[in-house]
Amino acid sequence: MSNTYLTSSFVSSYCRHEKGTEPHDFQSVSRRADQVEPGDLFVPSCGAGLMEEVSLAQKRGALGILLKHDDVVSLKSPVNCTVYSSDDPEAALHSMAQAMLAESGPSVIGAAGEGKAEIALAAYSVFGSAFRVSLLSPEQRQNLTAEILNTPMDCEMFIIELPDDLMEIPEFLPVSHLIASGSRGETEQAERICAVADRLKASCVIICDAEEPQYERDWDKTTLTCGRSEGALFSADSLSKDGESHTFRVKGIDFRFSVPSEIRVKSALYAVAAGMHMGLSAEEIQNGLSNSRSVQ
Numbered sequence: 001m002s003n004t005y006l007t008s009s010f011v012s013s014y015c016r017h018e019k020g021t022e023p024h025d026f027q028s029v030s031r032r033a034d035q036v037e038p039g040d041l042f043v044p045s046c047g048a049g050l051m052e053e054v055s056l057a058q059k060r061g062a063l064g065i066l067l068k069h070d071d072v073v074s075l076k077s078p079v080n081c082t083v084y085s086s087d088d089p090e091a092a093l094h095s096m097a098q099a100m101l102a103e104s105g106p107s108v109i110g111a112a113g114e115g116k117a118e119i120a121l122a123a124y125s126v127f128g129s130a131f132r133v134s135l136l137s138p139e140q141r142q143n144l145t146a147e148i149l150n151t152p153m154d155c156e157m158f159i160i161e162l163p164d165d166l167m168e169i170p171e172f173l174p175v176s177h178l179i180a181s182g183s184r185g186e187t188e189q190a191e192r193i194c195a196v197a198d199r200l201k202a203s204c205v206i207i208c209d210a211e212e213p214q215y216e217r218d219w220d221k222t223t224l225t226c227g228r229s230e231g232a233l234f235s236a237d238s239l240s241k242d243g244e245s246h247t248f249r250v251k252g253i254d255f256r257f258s259v260p261s262e263i264r265v266k267s268a269l270y271a272v273a274a275g276m277h278m279g280l281s282a283e284e285i286q287n288g289l290s291n292s293r294s295v296q
Contacts, residue, residue: 004025004026004027004028004149004150004151004152004153005096005100005103005104005149005153006025006026006027006028006029006041006149006150007024007025007026008022008023008024008025008026008064008082010096010099011026011041011064011066011084011096012084014086014092014095014096014099015066015084015085015086015089015092016069016084016085016086017082017083017084018072018083018084018085019079019082019083020064020079020080020081020082020083021082022064022082023039023063023064023082026039026040026041026063026064027039027040027063028040028041028146028149028150029041029043029093029145029146029149029150030042030043030057030062030146031043031044031045031143031146033052033053033054033056033057033060034056034060036056036057036060036061036062037060037061038060038061038063039061039063040057040061040062040063040064041062041063041064041065041066041084042054042057042062042064042065042066043065043066043089043093043146044057044065044067050067050071051075051076051077054067054075054077054079055077058079058080058081062081063081063082064081064082064083064084065079065081065082065083065084066084066085066086066089066092067083067084067085067086067089068085068086068087068088068089069085069086069087071085072085090145093145093146093149094145094170094172096145096149097144097145097148097149097170097172098172100148100149100151101148101172101173101174104153104155106155106156106157106158107131107156107157107158107176107177107278108157108158108159108160108173108174108175108176108177109123109127109157109158109159109160109175109176109177109178109179109274110159110160110161110162110169110173110175110177110178110179111123111159111160111161111162111179111181111270112162112178112179112180112181112193112196113179113180113181113182113183113189113190113193113209113212114181114182114183114184115181115266115267116161116162116179116181117161118264118267119179119181119267119270119271120135120159120160120161121135121267122264122267122268122270122271122289123159123179123270123271123274124159125271125288125289125291126271126272126274126275126280126284126285126288126289127157127159127274127275127278127280127288128288129284129287129288129291130280130284130288131156131157132152132154132155132156132157133155133156133157133158133159134147134151134152134155134157134158134159135158135159135160136158136159136160136161137161144160144170144173145170160173162196164189165192169196174201175200175204176203176204176205177204177205177207177274177277177278178193178196178197178200178204178205178206178207179207179208179270179274180193180197180206180207180208180209180212180215181208181209181212181266181270182209182211182212183212183214187214190212190213190214190215191214193214194214194215194217197219197221198220200221202220202221203221204221204222205221205222205223205224205277206219206221206222206223206224207223207224207226207270207273207274207277208223208224208225208226209225209226209227209266210225210226210227210229210231210232210233210235211227211228211229224273224277226266226269226270226273227266227269230251232251233251233273234250234251234269234272234273234276235250235251236248236249236250236265236266236269237249237250237251238256239262239265241262242258244260245258245259245260246258246259246260246261246262246264246265247259248265248269250269250272253276253282255282255283255286257272257282257285257286257289258286258289258290259289268289271285271288271289272285272289275288
């Protein structure tokens with residue numbers, strides 16, 4: 001049995017079972033025929049060459065295929081696995097992902113703005129030592145619904161590098177913490193981040209750059225500011241070099257954090273703020289930072 005929500009009863013709640021004996025569950029959702037693994041549910045993208053993709057997916061061991069209803073009707077070659085249909089397979093996947101997130105209730109940390117990839121990795125390192133975390137890379141983000149459905153049932157947190165065009169964020173993605181770094185004077189980018197923050201749930205926490213002028217506004221959500229300025233809630237000071245590492249303190253916390261490079265301090269500071277807000281100790285946060293892939 002797989003460790004995902006992808007049981008046949010779950011899938012058939014959002015799609016029509018057309019033919020074939022339903023398996024107990026599917027290993028994962030695959031969107032590309034050439035990447036199908038044995039036990040997968042294959043959901044092809046729209047386009048030419050559908051029959052060739054279906055044939056390849058079967059050869060690679062797909063247990064099931066989800067197609068548009070019209071495509072099922074027009075199938076000309078035999079299909080030897082379970083077939084499901086939907087008038088809109090993409091919408092069906094979205095509904096499944098939304099249901100999964102609603103049931104499992106994971107925290108979702110999104111990183112946006114300058115250095116978002118570095119920030120996402122730092123957060124992943126900090127939280128990975130305390131929670132079961134899934135880091136969604138930009139490549140995985142292209143098939144976000146499938147990646148969410150492929151996540152183990154015991155996942156407690158998603159960390160995702162948000163797209164530059166923030167309007168692409170699916171509304172079903174329940175971002176609980178938005179890390180908004182600076183924009184290097186790119187006003188439109190900062191304005192987009194603010195617009196996204198405004199439409200997030202009131203319970204969302206905004207962790208933002210204290211030096212970004214666009215973020216100096218009246219937020220309607222809990223806001224944690226980070227930076228080198230004294231006015232930041234999480235202010236990095238007492239920066240010094242200790243051998244190969246750079247250490248710093250955070251205002252009000254009697255502990256020294258360490259990263260291998262001075263330019264990583266800001267990324268680490270966002271992760272410190274997120275970790276502290278979610279109840280991690282300074283020691284737990286530092287253990288994560290010391291193992292951070294983002295600072296190698």
